[in-house]
Amino acid sequence: MPELPEVETVVQSIRDKLIGNEFENIEIRWPKVLFNFSKEDFLNTLINRKIQRVDRRAKFIIIGFDDDILAIHLRMTGKLYFQNNLSQKKHISAIITMNNGGYFIFEDTRKFGRFYYYNSQDYLNNKLGIEPLSNEFNDIWLKNILHNKKRMIKALLLDQNIIAGLGNIYVDECLWKSNIHPQTVSNKIPFKNILILCKEIKSTLQSSINAHGTTVVNFTFLNGQSGKYSDQLNIFGKEGRPCPRCSQTIKKKKIAGRGTHFCPKCQIKRN
DNA sequence: CCATGAACCTGGTCGC
């Protein structure tokens, strides 16, 4: 499911209910949900400890205790929310009982989402690429990466080890905004397009966060409210419709293993 | 180093 703006939206929606509170118990309904630790580990290490912080790193939700963290990845269909009682919903992977009596629910239709436990956030920080909304991510940094690699730009932008947080929707949108064909080899992209790409990555992600993310199918947060960025999409999901810039018919094709939307007229491949 | 396809899961949609 979610990319950076959607994960950020989830973090903002659960932060205040978690910070200062404690986990009291956990019920596991899909055993694989705990990736690198067991229910006993959870009970032994995370119960009755005050939650210090709730943050986002890339597409991970970080629940911080002291140095150690519970990291949650929603993958395609994961949802996190609070409830006052246990529901009989079908696809619940885990339920955490809170010290204040509420239930912290992880619902996940496709069951790809996972909980991870780490002694510190260093492991994730070392593995993941740069945060695109940080100041370190700028046009010079991006130019160096693109020009030092010979890689299809769409695959490069989706690679979480390089830039962390972009996914299929925002890559398609940002490549369209900067007139770059998704199959362009990264070191063939002119600097003037890289400048636009850098700027559009930041502004697209920030606009989407401001709109509480994109709802494609039924992504929801906080009791079913939907993200409003869907209204601002130009190219994603618009196959067969006219390009908002040049009116050419938008095409969809499998690129880098993902359904990819682009305008064949104004996104030029220069390989 | 890079590209591709399968795997992990369930459900929705489309064509016949």
Place this chain on the structure above:
DNA sequence: TGCGACCAGGTTCATG
């Protein structure tokens, strides 16, 4: 209405 094929916001692993 029913059924099979294909698709889905992500990531990882094997293979060439």
